[in-house]
Amino acid sequence: MRRQDTDFPVAELTDRYQIVRSQVYARINALKGLNPDLAPFKIGVKAYVNQAVLGCLDEMHRLISEDGLITEEAAADVVAQTQTSITPDTHQTVSAIQKNQLSGDEAPTLRSIREATESEPFGRYQWLDKVAERGWLLPSSELATLLGSNSVPTKDFERFGYRFTKSGKSGAENTWKTEKA
Numbered sequence: 001m002r003r004q005d006t007d008f009p010v011a012e013l014t015d016r017y018q019i020v021r022s023q024v025y026a027r028i029n030a031l032k033g034l035n036p037d038l039a040p041f042k043i044g045v046k047a048y049v050n051q052a053v054l055g056c057l058d059e060m061h062r063l064i065s066e067d068g069l070i071t072e073e074a075a076a077d078v079v080a081q082t083q084t085s086i087t088p089d090t091h092q093t094v095s096a097i098q099k100n101q102l103s104g105d106e107a108p109t110l111r112s113i114r115e116a117t118e119s120e121p122f123g124r125y126q127w128l129d130k131v132a133e134r135g136w137l138l139p140s141s142e143l144a145t146l147l148g149s150n151s152v153p154t155k156d157f158e159r160f161g162y163r164f165t166k167s168g169k170s171g172a173e174n175t176w177k178t179e180k181a
Contacts, residue, residue, distance in 0.1 A: 008054045010040050010047040017061050023071075027060055028053075030075035036171065038079070124148065128162050128178060137167055137175040152176070 008016075013024045031038040031053070038056055040047040049057065056078045063074040120126070127146055131138060144152050147159060154174075156165045158181050167177040 006051040007048040008051075010049060013049075013057065017057075026071050027057060027075065030071050031056055031060070031079065034075055034079040125160065128160065129180075132162065132178045132180055135177070137170070137177055139170045139173040139175055141173060143176050143178075 010024065010028070014021055017024070028040060028049075038053050040049045040053065042048075059078050059081075060071070060074040063069045063077060064071065067074075069077070124146060130136075131146075138146070140152050143164065144150060152164070152174075156163070158164070161181050163179050163181045165177045165179070166174050168175045
């Protein structure tokens with residue numbers, strides 16, 4: 001995994017929030033416990049959080065500081081608002097908190113995929129183009145929904161003029177790279 005400009009070192013979170021290290025890790029562990037995709041990643045010996053996780057931590061800090069919630073309550077509120085649909089390896093995890101900042105560049109969610117494929121005749125292909133163009137890795141369940149099927153093959157395959165290559169795992173599901181055939 002390589003570090004991107006938007007990644008933030010975990011070691012600097014204590015200064016960002018003016019809290020001690022144990023509180024930082026309590027917040028990270030609360031998020032990670034509710035959604036494993038919101039975990040930091042390591043490069044060498046340094047740990048980093050991507051922009052989506054940082055947005056979640058910022059919102060947690062606001063809820064704790066301003067609303068007086070405890071760590072677990074704040075994490076539950078933030079995770080309830082968060083929708084992750086891309087593996088952490090791509091740093092494209094998107095939270096509802098950040099959707100306003102992304103102005104239409106959010107990764108596909110199952111809901112948006114269903115809406116596109118049901119309401120627009122070419123919605124499926126527009127999403128496939130977007131996924132291929134941006135290099136997003138889709139979990140099997142989301143790819144199956146996008147393709148209009150119940151499941152996807154276990155090996156690399158082609159459909160609708162796109163090539164789908166197995167590229168790893170996200171939890172228990174395979175992730176798929178999409179490219180135009």
